[in-house]
Amino acid sequence: MTDYDIVVIGGGIGGTAIGALLASNQLKTLLVEKNKFIGGRCSTYEKEGFKVDLGVHSFARCQHGPLGEVLNKIGMQNTIDWSIIGSDEARWHLESKLYQFPEDFRKLLPKEDFLGLLKLISETSKIKNTNELDTINVKSWLNQYTTNTLIHSYFYIICGLYFVIPYHAVSTGEFIRCLTTLNKHQSVGYPKGGCISIPSAYADGIRKHGGSVKTGTTVEEIVIENDEVKGVKLDSGEFFTSNIVISNAGIKETVNTLIGRKYFDKSFLKEIDNLKYSVSALTIKIALKKPLSPYKIVVSFTSEDPEKKFKSILKGKVPDEIDYFIPIPSNYHSSMAPEGCQLMTAGTFVPKEIFEKNKEKWIENSMNTLEKVFPGLSNNLLWCDITTPHDIETMWGKEGSVIGISQTTEQAGINRPSISLPIEGLYMVGGDAGGWGIGTELAAQSALECSEIILKKIKEITM
Numbered sequence: 001m002t003d004y005d006i007v008v009i010g011g012g013i014g015g016t017a018i019g020a021l022l023a024s025n026q027l028k029t030l031l032v033e034k035n036k037f038i039g040g041r042c043s044t045y046e047k048e049g050f051k052v053d054l055g056v057h058s059f060a061r062c063q064h065g066p067l068g069e070v071l072n073k074i075g076m077q078n079t080i081d082w083s084i085i086g087s088d089e090a091r092w093h094l095e096s097k098l099y100q101f102p103e104d105f106r107k108l109l110p111k112e113d114f115l116g117l118l119k120l121i122s123e124t125s126k127i128k129n130t131n132e133l134d135t136i137n138v139k140s141w142l143n144q145y146t147t148n149t150l151i152h153s154y155f156y157i158i159c160g161l162y163f164v165i166p167y168h169a170v171s172t173g174e175f176i177r178c179l180t181t182l183n184k185h186q187s188v189g190y191p192k193g194g195c196i197s198i199p200s201a202y203a204d205g206i207r208k209h210g211g212s213v214k215t216g217t218t219v220e221e222i223v224i225e226n227d228e229v230k231g232v233k234l235d236s237g238e239f240f241t242s243n244i245v246i247s248n249a250g251i252k253e254t255v256n257t258l259i260g261r262k263y264f265d266k267s268f269l270k271e272i273d274n275l276k277y278s279v280s281a282l283t284i285k286i287a288l289k290k291p292l293s294p295y296k297i298v299v300s301f302t303s304e305d306p307e308k309k310f311k312s313i314l315k316g317k318v319p320d321e322i323d324y325f326i327p328i329p330s331n332y333h334s335s336m337a338p339e340g341c342q343l344m345t346a347g348t349f350v351p352k353e354i355f356e357k358n359k360e361k362w363i364e365n366s367m368n369t370l371e372k373v374f375p376g377l378s379n380n381l382l383w384c385d386i387t388t389p390h391d392i393e394t395m396w397g398k399e400g401s402v403i404g405i406s407q408t409t410e411q412a413g414i415n416r417p418s419i420s421l422p423i424e425g426l427y428m429v430g431g432d433a434g435g436w437g438i439g440t441e442l443a444a445q446s447a448l449e450c451s452e453i454i455l456k457k458i459k460e461i462t463m
């Protein structure tokens with residue numbers, strides 16, 4: 001007899017989801033999270049009556065995608081109150097004007113580029129096997145339809161929002177899977193109570209089905225004997241036995257630190273060493289005395305050759321006007337801010353080392369950009385909190401990545417790192433293995449796939 005059937009390391013979206021899915025299948029489950037709070041990158045804190053996400057979130061497909069499917073499977077459907085964005089509730093800020101894209105492209109583009117865009121939309125909707133496009137990058141694919149800089153800038157921004165890497169690295173197959181499913185369901189939204197509501201619901205699911213959730217405790221080692229998982233050692237000194245351990249702690253961290261390289265062969269270690277994380281982010285949470293915008297999301301961007309723009313950032317240039325994704329949580333749910341106030345959250349993707357070299361300038365140019373998008377912002381500011389790439393790395397590891405192992409042409413779809421690791425009883429879950437989708441969707445989809453693999457294995461053994 002082991003102490004637990006399942007031990008899950010890490011309480012992010014992937015960890016809490018797999019814990020709930022397996023606990024609901026009568027498996028005795030323990031989840032261990034090193035921070036005092038669960039949720040990982042998807043966590044919320046409270047400050048002066050505002051409920052603030054540590055990251056910056058809006059959610060794709062909500063109850064219609066994997067985030068909702070996990071709740072359905074654990075018998076907790078309708079637990080989350082989603083506010084869905086309406087067709088008139090988002091705006092794109094470009095050169096000091098607000099637009100509704102893609103509709104407004106008709107006004108802004110030369111006819112032949114607009115026709116190229118329409119052709120792209122029509123052909124994309126007919127693609128049956130997106131895997132065939134997994135190894136082609138979005139920039140090359142887009143060039144087949146148009147080279148117009150505004151359209152390229154728009155796709156660069158969408159890729160940044162979905163995958164937090166530049167579009168010339170993003171897998172077209174992954175991009176089309178995300179774009180078409182999102183268009184089909186038209187359901188970008190945000191949960192009442194902040195992003196933490198999602199992992200909290202999953203953690204409640206673990207408890208409801210008899211499992212345990214331990215926070216403020218770090219797993220220091222995954223114990224292996226004769227190439228099989230035996231259990232986990234915690235920083236509290238406790239040792240729990242289990243024949244199945246699922247790590248949400250990041251694939252590199254799991255292999256290199258929690259297990260140790262000596263347990264793996266050279267070719268596997270080379271694959272792990274070659275994996276690349278998504279880029280990190282600078283986020284600014286802005287508490288305002290009064291509402292300055294009626295929209296649920298504003299995206300601010302500039303129209304210039306996007307690959308050149310990204311390369312100049314890598315060389316150390318801080319753009320005068322910085323691209324920003326700005327969800328406004330209190331316009332989704334008024335309870336996210338005290339009455340009469342507004343909460344804005346703004347995020348831009350920036351590599352950790354690049355930000356560290358020029359922190360003050362990144363923050364100064366960010367505040368100037370946000371003032372331009374929302375005139376009067378500084379005069380109405382109650383306070384603002386900044387989360388840097390370094391903060392993201394300190395809180396949740398994975399080199400400060402926003403997503404996990406990035407959805408590039410080498411690492412998406414058929415090339416995604418496997419959920420099963422080459423040690424009996426050892427699995428990965430979350431943004432580092434399996435799955436597809438946008439941010440939290442990827443992590444929840446990974447949990448759905450992971451639960452299928454494990455339940456099938458258990459069934460084979462017990463038959």
Ligand SMILES: Cc1cc2nc3c(=O)[nH]c(=O)nc-3n(C[C@H](O)[C@H](O)[C@H](O)COP(=O)(O)OP(=O)(O)OC[C@H]3O[C@@H](n4cnc5c(N)ncnc54)[C@H](O)[C@@H]3O)c2cc1C
Binds near residue numbers: 010055059283404431
């Ligand atoms: C700034 C920002 C903006 C984002 N915007 C969006 C968005 O708009 N939409 C969207 O869908 N997604 C967005 N995301 C991405 C999304 O939050 C992540 O993709 C998702 O939450 C990752 O889930 P995960 O399962 O991979 O786990 P993670 O969140 O990586 O959690 C892993 C957990 O494991 C714990 N852990 C690590 N090591 C140990 C150990 N040894 N012992 C115990 N516990 C351990 C960590 O503390 C952490 O809680 C954003 C993220 C950030 C940071």
